[in-house]
Amino acid sequence: MGKLKTLAISMSILVACTALTGCDDAAAGAKATAATLAEGLSRLDVAAVTFADGDAGAKTAALADATKGVAGLKPRVNVESVDVKDNAATAHLSVVWPAGAETWTYPTTAELARKDGTWAVAWRPDLLVPHSAAGDVLTVAHTSGARGNILGDGGEVLVTERPVVRLGLDKSHVDAATAPASAKALAVLAGVDPEGFAQQVAAAGESAFVEALVARDDASRTATDAAVAAIPGAAALKGTLPLAPNRTFARALLGTVGEATAELIAASGGTLAAGDETGLSGLQQQYDGQLRGTPGVRLLLLSPGGAAPKELFSTKPVDGTPLSTTINAKLQALAEDVLKDQTSATAIVALRPSTGAVVAAANGPGSNGYNTALLGQYAPGSTFKVATSLAMLRKGQTPDSMVSCTPELSVDGLAFKNAGTYPAEHLGSITLRDAFAHSCNTAFISNRDKVAQEDLASAAASLGIGTAPTIGVPAFMGSLPATAGGTAHAAAMIGQGEVLVSPLAIATVAASVARGALVSPTLVSPTPVFPAPTQEAASPSAGPGAAGTKTPAAGPALSGAEAAQLQDMMRAVVTSGHAGFLSAIPGAPVLAKTGTAEYGNDKPLKTHAWVIAAQGDLAVAVFVEDGDYGSVSGGPLMKAFLTRAES
Template sequence: MKRTAAIVCLSSLLITAGCSDSKPGAGGKPDPNDEKQASAEVVKQFADAWVTAWAPDGKPDAAAAFTDNPTVFGKRLDDVDSALIANTVKVTPQGDPKCTDGNNCTQDLAVEADLRGIGTMKWTSTATAVKTGDAWKIKASGDTIYPGLGEANYLKRVRALPARAAILDRNGAALTANRPVVIVGVTSGTVATPATYAAFTKNLDVDGAKLAARAKAAPAGQFVEAITIRSEEWNRLRPIMGKLPGVLTMGGTQSLAATPTFARSIIGTMRTATEDTLKNAGPSASASDQVGTTGLQYAFQQQLAGTPGGTVTLRDGKTKLTIKTVFSQQGTVGKPVKTSLDTKMQQAAEAALATSKLPASLVAVQASTGQVLAAANGPTPASYNRAFQGRYAPGSTFKIVTSAALLGSGETAATKLPCTNTINVFGKSFKNYDGLAAYGAGTMQKAFNESCNTAFISQHARLPKDGMTKAAAMFGIGRDLDLSISAYGGSVPAPKDDTAEAASMIGQGTVTASPLAVALIGAAVDHGTAMKPVLVPGKDAAGAAASPLPAATVAALRTFMRTTVTNGTAHLLAGNGAVAAKTGTAEVVQKGKVVTNGWMVGYRGDVAFAVIVEGGVSGGKAAGPIVQNFLSHTK
């Protein structure tokens, strides 16, 4: 019999790495009388169950069932998981079991636990398998989880976040710093009263009704976050909010600009991580972290945050003193993000917009490089970046592009364009803005200076159907803007008919652009070549966005824009140096009513700019004063 077994084993060596005289029991199960085979099997089952126990939403019951004291061990395994805050774990039996007799065997376990927000901790523990009757069980000891835990000792983790790196301006000055904040919220349940939630709505612009619903739905004893504010703001509100039933606060720090308004839509905002922002923050982030939610804070979250460090210590269960440090990982500091923003110009832009009573945006770019010098939205701070993402009809500012198209078709600055009160294109009647009276025959330059819609539309037959689309491409309009944060590059689709083409010639119909895209039109005239916009040098695509404009076209457009200031609709800017500009008024339909947006685009020196005022009566009257204010503070 043994000879036969030896022959089988010999032939099996051709297929397997080893052989045993022991045979599995019935049904392919390990033979309970073969201590190595039986103990190895229970250790493997226990290891697999441990992995499941420490998986997200895992429970320790299955792993505990393989031990000789499930009730005690299950809680112990769960407590260690909670202490380490493990995302997942790998548990791999090592080598062969070592058996002292037929009832006791040991086998090492290689353990790798992913500690949420820190990194991977590795250790080796030992599982002791004991035979109880006909069954093999794992001895319910803390040492099975981690060596030295025993019956009373415990593990304690500490996570250390490095200081968040700053966002810098073009000269390397810090635009953000880690400043003290207060996270304001309520306790879960029904402790907070209607007066509490009303105070959140009134004083913190938080939807009190939604906060109340969240509080009632949250588990007992939980802090329900409402808003994070600067500590100085909380100090002001403490007498009003601090004593209301259910109000809770937590202190912390957050990367913030010097004021709540400064470059807010560019720098972005931060708050406690949500499911979505936690994914963006990367594997080293934790659900309790303050992370970027919009703007550059979101786009460069991982670079700015760096990586956290941490330690895990083995503590004495009675004295609570540290026995030894069993894991340590050094954090890495974040790296600053240097932008193209000019601090003084950004401040000037925000101050200029603060004078408006209507929603407005201003963008300034360096014409020769496309670098964004300022981008602001006002008159009140907003996280939504209208300056980059707004999709507006550019109105008469688009006559820069139309003029380029007509000049390219063979017309000149002196070509006669009739300015009439109205013009009909295949049944569609177009008119001029209300402040312009028809003057009859005049040059293209005069039509540009006076912003006569009918004069330009009268030339629609000169252009091919895709004429405006191609002309817009010369200014970089209609391409994706590969910026670090979301931005809209405009759209000038080929018109479906002559009426649509006529509308596109005055920046209406299907033509749309952001204030950034319009500023780049002005920059292209100033520099002679359309440049790609850049907000983060070295990260954003840079260089020319199109071939250089024809020299004759550039010369004519520069004259057109300069004389619009000296003797046209942008005359308000005449006292602000060698400014060149174009005004614009765009009609839009809002809630069934036709309203106008006021535009102005231009340049001075190497700085090009664009301003839009939503609901502004005209570019000269609404956008003009804002541009004038901006230019007066950026000399």
């Protein structure tokens, strides 16, 4: 009996353990299937999930259709728990959707069943999105807060919401036969291509509003309401857009705002949707996140029957914050006015030596929208002799040191000459000051054995050339080879060859001399550092050999004594040299340097014209891409700017 009783107890334990193991296997299988489901729902691809009806492909297609209105957004689905009873289980899931600065979180459940040892999921339309039925589509709509203004010097508002009018053709208010003629008439009125606009109208839907132009709704608008109303189907819809004081004001810098493009939407990670207003270029695009703020999000369920959308979740928008810049509206407008008649690419950059604040960064109409002022890459010509002179001073010379100015100097068989207008009375043995004032090329090149390329690069860096941009926007601060010899070094001594600067970079040189210490230009606060543009992105006239150009290492600090000597020499350019046209400018004494740089392969070679100047707490660079001598092409522009800046 004792043995039989012991055997019976042992058999009971074995049966119980077998049953328990079976329960453990069932729970593990259900949990694994639930985990596969959660992973698939997170990817909106449930091909790896076993469904009760066996058609996983159809379920993935259904998910794609149900979420096509939130393209770019995907949920995060997690398994919270799984309840198992015999061959049935309920998986409790949590679903999290990104929704602007917040998240939409809710629970859902999935029913599982085991057959022949395999767990399968029972599909239903609301498995992922609550309250949805077959054919419903989850859609996202954004609501925008107020876009932040762009501010200038002293907090002056540069860009803010200003009235606009959207000129277009409403096809629901014109018959098909009349639409082509109306489209062409409106295009002529708006100043756009008639044939192209007519094609856009023809391709649009029957009830579409086809926009021809967004125009400022102010005194400059030529397409009046009456003229628009006279065209069948034409309409002028009132609205606002973030705009500068006028169409050209700092356009390349400030940028534009408009409807998000497909490319921007795709790259936004779900933060932009069709119809959203966003920055398209310049500061508006670069700082769009700050200016646009956080859009409000509405997640809606659209039914195929045309019923009113059902709102499932919403957040309120957060207004954008203003972007502060150092641009002075008066000086920016003045610079643009000075350049308004220039057909070549031109620029004027002005900054405060005391602070480095960039108060004007203007591009002329000949720049065709390119930001020549900050991104242009050009040989600086004789304006670079400021850096060459600094290198010579560091080798023991002074403004009174004697140098040899000859009509011509040959280096490795290449002849270097002075400008054709160089005064004969200043040839021979002259002071460094005189050579600088009249820009004797041969006098500087003759010192190439005393000033190595490394010395030249170091001096340039001490004045800001090649330093990392601190301006808060992409900018080119210049470059030159750290090592060079022969004709390459000789050319670098006079700002030719592989020496490149932007108007901003050479304006920084003038500012550093005026301040007596290196100036780090700033334009946006705070000022994130952007890498300098690559040589492949250089402006067309950067010239051959630019791809091998390197940024110089940081040079020693510019000393007060060095700056005083450079100021002496730059003042001589005005009192006795090529910039005599600036001698009568009212106000503080003007320091200056002119420059002419040859480029290209034409015969004769084309030339860039440069003038840099400093007066009081203002340092300015003027650049003309296709000019004559610096004093001839750039001189009148500099004179006009400084004269009117003082008024």
